[in-house]
Amino acid sequence: MSEAVREDVDLLEEDSQKDKYLTFIVDEECYGIEIRYVTEIIGLQKITSVPEMPDFVRGIVNLRGKIIPVMDVRVRFKKPFREYMERTCIVVIDINELSIGLIVDSVAEVISIPSSEVVAPPDLNQRSNRFVMGIGKVGNEVKLLLDCEKLLNDYEVDQLLT
Numbered sequence: 001m002s003e004a005v006r007e008d009v010d011l012l013e014e015d016s017q018k019d020k021y022l023t024f025i026v027d028e029e030c031y032g033i034e035i036r037y038v039t040e041i042i043g044l045q046k047i048t049s050v051p052e053m054p055d056f057v058r059g060i061v062n063l064r065g066k067i068i069p070v071m072d073v074r075v076r077f078k079k080p081f082r083e084y085m086e087r088t089c090i091v092v093i094d095i096n097e098l099s100i101g102l103i104v105d106s107v108a109e110v111i112s113i114p115s116s117e118v119v120a121p122p123d124l125n126q127r128s129n130r131f132v133m134g135i136g137k138v139g140n141e142v143k144l145l146l147d148c149e150k151l152l153n154d155y156e157v158d159q160l161l162t
Contacts, residue, residue: 019115021136023108023143024091027079030108032136032143037093041107044088054156061090061101068092070101076151077131095148098157113138118145 021032022041047059047070056076060067070090075081087106092099113136121132121144133147 019112020110021113021143021145022091022110024073024102024104025106025108026073026077026104027082030141030143031073031104032111032113032145033091033093033102033148034145035110037095037148039092039094039099042090042092042101044084044090044103053159058103063092063099063101066099068099068101070103071151072103074103074105093148095152096157098152100152102151111138111143113143113145 017034017036020035022035022038023030023032025031042063045061047061049059050057050069053059053069056071056073058070058072058075060069062068072081082105084103085105088103089107090101090103091107092101117137118134119137121135131146131150132144133150134145136143136145
């Protein structure tokens with residue numbers, strides 16, 4: 001495939017993912033992440049604990065020969081831990097060349113939220129809103145749209161990579 005055609009295909013793929021979010025539930029709240037970060041959704045599997053990791057990093061999984069750290073979104077957001085259920089699953093995302101699994105209570109759907117329907121989060125407390133890049137208005141509901149690149153800070157990424 002020529003370089004020009006490859007660039008056109010990449011632009012079409014990027015455009016088809018614009019304004020699309022995978023939504024999921026954590027502690028009865030609905031969150032969304034940009035679909036461009038999502039590589040796959042897998043069922044819960046055996047998680048191997050790793051010493052000296054932050055409490056929200058439950059451990060690692062072996063996904064077809066690739067070792068992936070797994071983060072419990074519920075714990076990351078300072079919500080009480082809950083035993084994993086039948087609908088609990090792992091959303092695998094790529095952030096800056098690091099694949100990481102996000103344990104969520106359940107996956108809802110892929111939805112389109114035009115940028116005109118996304119507003120900035122209220123400036124109540126910078127620390128509590130650091131993961132939220134915007135609030136998507138969908139009918140009478142709101143979806144908290146997460147900034148995947150802020151789910152882990154540089155120090156945490158370094159911990160996972162070493």
